[in-house]
Structure formats: C-alpha cells, structure tokens
Amino acid sequence: MTKIGLEIHCQLTNLESKLFCSCKANYREFEPNENICPVCAGMPGSLPRLNQEAVKKSNNDFNGFELFNS
Amino acid sequence: MNLKISALEFIEEAKNGNISVEEFVSATLERINSVDDKLHAFLSVNDNALDQARNIDKKIKSGEKVGDCFGIPISIKDNMCIKDTKTTCASKMLENFVAPYDATVISKLKKQDAIFIGKVNMDEFAMGLTTEFSAFGPSKNPWNIEHVPGGSSGGSAVSVSSYECIASLGSDTGGSVRNPASFCSTVGYKPTYGLISRYGLISYANSIEQIGPLTRTVKDTAFMLNLIAGVDPNDNTTVNNNNENYLENIDSGIAGKKIGIITEMIGDGIDPEVMTATKEAISKLEGLGAICEEVSLEMVKYSVAAYYTITATEAGSNLARYDNLRYGYEMPVEGYEFNSYISKARKNFGPEVTRRMIIGGFVPSAGHAGKYFLKAMKVKSKLTKEINEAFKKFDLLIAPTVPILPFKIGEKIDDPVSLFLVDINTVTANLTGKPAISIPFKIVNGLPIGIQLMANSMNDKMLLQAAHALEKTVTLPEIPI
Numbered sequence: 001m002t003k004i005g006l007e008i009h010c011q012l013t014n015l016e017s018k019l020f021c022s023c024k025a026n027y028r029e030f031e032p033n034e035n036i037c038p039v040c041a042g043m044p045g046s047l048p049r050l051n052q053e054a055v056k057k058s059n060n061d062f063n064g065f066e067l068f069n070s
Numbered sequence: 071m072n073l074k075i076s077a078l079e080f081i082e083e084a085k086n087g088n089i090s091v092e093e094f095v096s097a098t099l100e101r102i103n104s105v106d107d108k109l110h111a112f113l114s115v116n117d118n119a120l121d122q123a124r125n126i127d128k129k130i131k132s133g134e135k136v137g138d139c140f141g142i143p144i145s146i147k148d149n150m151c152i153k154d155t156k157t158t159c160a161s162k163m164l165e166n167f168v169a170p171y172d173a174t175v176i177s178k179l180k181k182q183d184a185i186f187i188g189k190v191n192m193d194e195f196a197m198g199l200t201t202e203f204s205a206f207g208p209s210k211n212p213w214n215i216e217h218v219p220g221g222s223s224g225g226s227a228v229s230v231s232s233y234e235c236i237a238s239l240g241s242d243t244g245g246s247v248r249n250p251a252s253f254c255s256t257v258g259y260k261p262t263y264g265l266i267s268r269y270g271l272i273s274y275a276n277s278i279e280q281i282g283p284l285t286r287t288v289k290d291t292a293f294m295l296n297l298i299a300g301v302d303p304n305d306n307t308t309v310n311n312n313n314e315n316y317l318e319n320i321d322s323g324i325a326g327k328k329i330g331i332i333t334e335m336i337g338d339g340i341d342p343e344v345m346t347a348t349k350e351a352i353s354k355l356e357g358l359g360a361i362c363e364e365v366s367l368e369m370v371k372y373s374v375a376a377y378y379t380i381t382a383t384e385a386g387s388n389l390a391r392y393d394n395l396r397y398g399y400e401m402p403v404e405g406y407e408f409n410s411y412i413s414k415a416r417k418n419f420g421p422e423v424t425r426r427m428i429i430g431g432f433v434p435s436a437g438h439a440g441k442y443f444l445k446a447m448k449v450k451s452k453l454t455k456e457i458n459e460a461f462k463k464f465d466l467l468i469a470p471t472v473p474i475l476p477f478k479i480g481e482k483i484d485d486p487v488s489l490f491l492v493d494i495n496t497v498t499a500n501l502t503g504k505p506a507i508s509i510p511f512k513i514v515n516g517l518p519i520g521i522q523l524m525a526n527s528m529n530d531k532m533l534l535q536a537a538h539a540l541e542k543t544v545t546l547p548e549i550p551i
Contacts, residue, residue: 037171038171039304041396043151043169044159044164044167044272044391045157045173045270045272046269046270047268047273047304047305047306049304049306050306
C-alpha cells in the first residue's frame with residue numbers, strides 16, 4: 001500500500017485564542033502588541049501550548065484522515 | 071548564625087520563632103560576600119532579599135499565613151526565568167536579557183515564600199560539565215578550588231555545598247544536576263521526565279531535560295519536589311503525580327529491595343577510589359537488607375554517542391532563535407546585510423555551544439540523518455527497552471554518579487571527547503526518562519565521590535526512600551571553606 005502525506009494549510013477564522021498560546025486571536029479591535037505573551041513572542045524558555053479547539057476543528061473538517069492526536 | 075542547617079531544620083526554627091528570617095538571610099548574604107570571590111558560584115545576587123525576609127518575619131510574628139518555605143534562601147541556575155531579573159544562561163548572547171515572566175517552578179516557589187537569593191553560574195546554555203564553558207568564568211570546587219565543581223549546574227552545587235544558600239534548582243540534560251552534586255558533595259536529583267514543568271527553563275534539549283533540586287539532604291529534595299512537581303498546563307509534557315507527598319514514609323528503608331549493579335558503569339576507565347567507594351556503598355545497602363547483584367545494560371556503551379547526537383540536534387533547533395533581533399546584546403545594525411548581521415551576531419556564542427550547533431546542523435541533515443540521528447534514536451529506544459527489562463527484576467539500579475574524581479580546572483577543556491566520556495553513568499537516566507539521584511558518599515584525598523541510584527519511571531518516592539536509607543549510613547568531614 002502506498003501512503004501519501006498531505007500538508008494542508010487553512011485559516012481558522014473563528015478561534016477565540018491563538019494557535020500556540022491563550023492570547024486573543026482577534027487582531028482587529030486591538031492596538032498592536034496588546035494581545036501578546038512570552039509564548040507568542042518566542043521568549044527564551046517559553047513553550048508552545050497547542051489550541052485544543054483548533055485540533056478539534058481540523059479533525060472534524062478532515063474526517064477520515066489521521067491528524068495529530070492530542 | 072549557623073548556616074549549616076537543612077531546609078526542613080530552617081523551617082522548623084523559623085516557624086517557632088527561634089531564628090529570624092532576616093538575620094539568616096543577612097548572614098547568608100555575608101557568607102556570599104566573603105567566599106564567592108574565591109568560588110564564583112553567583113552571577114547576580116537579589117537586592118531585595120532582605121526586604122522579602124523582613125516581610126516574612128512580619129507575617130510569622132503577626133500570625134498571618136506563611137508559605138511552606140518560610141523564606142529559605144534558594145539559588146537558581148541562570149537558565150530559569152525570574153520576572154524582571156537577568157537570565158543570562160551564562161552566555162554573551164543573553165548577557166542583558168531580563169526575563170518578562172516567571173518560570174512555573176519560580177511562581178510555585180514564590181507562592182510558598184521562598185527567597186531567591188541569586189542566580190548561579192553554569193556552562194553556557196547548560197552545555198558542558200565543568201562550568202568552564204561559562205562566558206563569565208568558571209566556578210571553583212569548594213572542596214579544593216583548583217578543581218572543577220562539575221556542571222553544568224556547577225554554581226548550584228557550589229552555592230549549596232559552601233553554605234551560600236540552603237537549596238538550589240538546577241537542570242539536568244545529561245547529568246547536569248547529578249554530576250556537580252557528586253563533585254561538590256550535595257544531593258542532586260533528576261526526576262522522572264515530565265514530573266516538573268519546564269516552562270520558563272531556557273530549552274537546550276527538550277525531549278530529555280528536567281529541572282531538579284540540589285540540597286543538603288534527601289529529605290530536603292523530597293520537600294522541594296512536593297512544592298514544584300505536578301501537571302502544568304504550560305508544559306504539555308508534564309505528568310500527573312496525584313499530588314504525591316514525597317516526604318511521607320521517607321523512612322521506609324530498603325529492606326528486601328532488589329538492586330542491580332550496572333556492569334557497564336563500573337568497567338573500563340573507572341578510578342580505583344571510585345570503585346572502592348561503590349563497593350562500600352553496595353555492602354552498606356546489603357547491610358540494610360537490600361539484595362544486590364550485577365546486571366548488564368549493553369546499550370550503555372553507545373549511550374554517550376547517542377546522547378550527544380540527539381542533544382546537539384535539539385540544541386541546533388532551539389538556539390536558532392538567538393539572532394539578536396528581539397533580545398540579545400548591543401550591536402549596531404549599520405553596515406550589515408540582514409544575513410551577515412545575524413551570522414556576525416551569532417559569533418558571540420562560546421566554543422562549546424558553537425561546536426554543538428554545528429554538530430546539530432550536520433547529524434540530522436539530509437543524507438546524514440540515517441547514519442547519525444536515526445541510529446541515535448534507535449540506541450535510545452533499545453536502551454529504554456533494556457532498562458525496562460532490568461526493572462522487571464530489580465527495584466533500583468546503582469552505579470557511581472561519575473566514574474572519576476573531580477579533575478583540575480583546565481585539565482580536560484582542550485579534549486572534548488574525553489570530557490564527553492565523563493557523562494557515561496548519567497546520560498542513561500535522561501535518554502530513558504527514569505528518575506536518578508546522586509547521594510554524597512565519601513571524601514577521598516579531599517575530593518567528593520557521589521553514588522547514583524536509579525528507579526523506574528514514576529517510582530520517585532521509592533527512590534527517595536532508598537536514597538535516604540543510604541544517606542543515613544554516611545558521615546562526611548566538614549567542607550574546608
């Protein structure tokens with residue numbers, strides 16, 4: 001059996017928070033550098049925290065595919 | 071003021087009002103002032119320590135609720151972020167980096183009223199095992215200042231053993247807590263992978279490193295673990311320990327426990343004095359009712375090579391962010407193109423970090439990964455299989471923490487390969503995620519020897535009980551400084 005890996009990029013526009021931290025994803029109603037924390041600023045020592053909602057949404061939308069298991 | 075007390079003794083005295091926290095902290099600062107010129111454990115000292123101590127005294131007197139630490143002075147390895155405090159990783163690249171947030175371990179200890187007395191020296195970005203690779207000069211071994219204190223958490227071990235603080239937090243990627251603990255005669259603990267949050271610890275090799283305490287006694291380590299272990303939503307690799315109390319039943323002893331002596335860790339290259347000490351430790355454990363026999367872990371002979379391949383790969387990736395654009399040191403941009411600026415700025419990394427980043431770029435690259443990185447990962451999984459097999463038969467494994475005695479400063483710095491081999495007894499616990507502890511055991515010719523015990527994952531409590539049993543059989547001479 002041949003296995004083919006696909007990398008699919010799509011924008012999730014209705015998430016509350018950013019993909020790797022809990023800062024608000026809404027960038028339209030805020031000043032620059034307002035919704036920012038050590039994680040999204042890539043500060044030394046900070047670790048990414050994957051947005052569970054984003055994983056759920058991608059799993060729903062791509063039913064039948066194997067995506068990252070969270 | 072007697073500074074030579076353990077954390078638990080200090081807490082008892084402070085709680086009952088027998089000592090004032092302010093006086094103790096002030097005596098600790100004086101001690102730092104008087105010995106640290108010689109030892110160079112500290113990179114920075116907390117200016118607010120006395121104010122914090124006064125506040126805790128006030129709370130104790132007025133009967134307000136005080137955190138479990140009661141103001142114990144703790145030193146912190148300079149790769150853990152404390153808000154508004156310089157966190158340099160002993161590197162020129164982060165010389166002026168002031169952390170804008172607290173690491174999880176720091177916020178947990180702050181809540182319990184610990185006092186962070188200062189940030190301590192280390193090998194640059196935790197790469198090394200002598201502190202000679204610190205960009206700000208080496209620390210010295212307080213037992214004999216011509217010798218290395220071990221590393222990379224050398225400043226942590228020096229500060230605890232020379233009474234410049236009561237306890238310290240270090241980080242252990244391949245022995246970086248246990249190695250200096252052994253060389254300076256303190257307890258050094260590397261917990262099960264995931265037991266302590268790494269959020270706020272500046273990453274070197276995420277898949278194998280852990281924060282661990284260095285303390286005077288095993289009980290103090292258990293106490294610290296109670297405060298800092300457990301799940302952290304900011305670190306996805308943390309594991310649930312069900313709020314285990316590691317101090318409870320620490321006196322359970324070791325009778326009936328089966329202990330495996332790892333053949334590969336007492337073989338070629340071991341110092342005869344270290345061998346003698348190891349045999350003494352084994353007979354003491356047998357005297358306490360343990361059953362000891364040899365066990366072979368064949369993959370140990372490839373462990374150091376695998377360790378350096380994997381850590382260099384992760385280091386290469388983790389250190390890519392130090393381009394001097396968002397944080398770093400003063401270097402004007404005029405006259406440079408974008409890429410030439412970055413490559414010039416990155417010349418400020420020291421020799422060991424540079425060496426590991428170059429290796430880390432090469433070993434996982436296309437065309438070479440199969441020969442190096444994938445082989446290393448295979449060693450890692452085979453070693454894990456072997457050690458899991460061993461833990462079906464044994465409760466604990468024993469070996470000397472380091473097969474040789476602390477050597478002189480400068481003796482091995484030009485010979486990276488012989489320096490790498492000093493790690494042979496410690497990297498197995500990191501590659502397999504198992505908990506391991508170094509216990510001060512003996513002083514030979516004025517130089518310390520530590521004994522290492524290892525247990526299966528999540529058996530941290532049993533490991534501490536065994537370590538406590540062994541510790542109780544040991545009496546050591548006073549440190550000469």
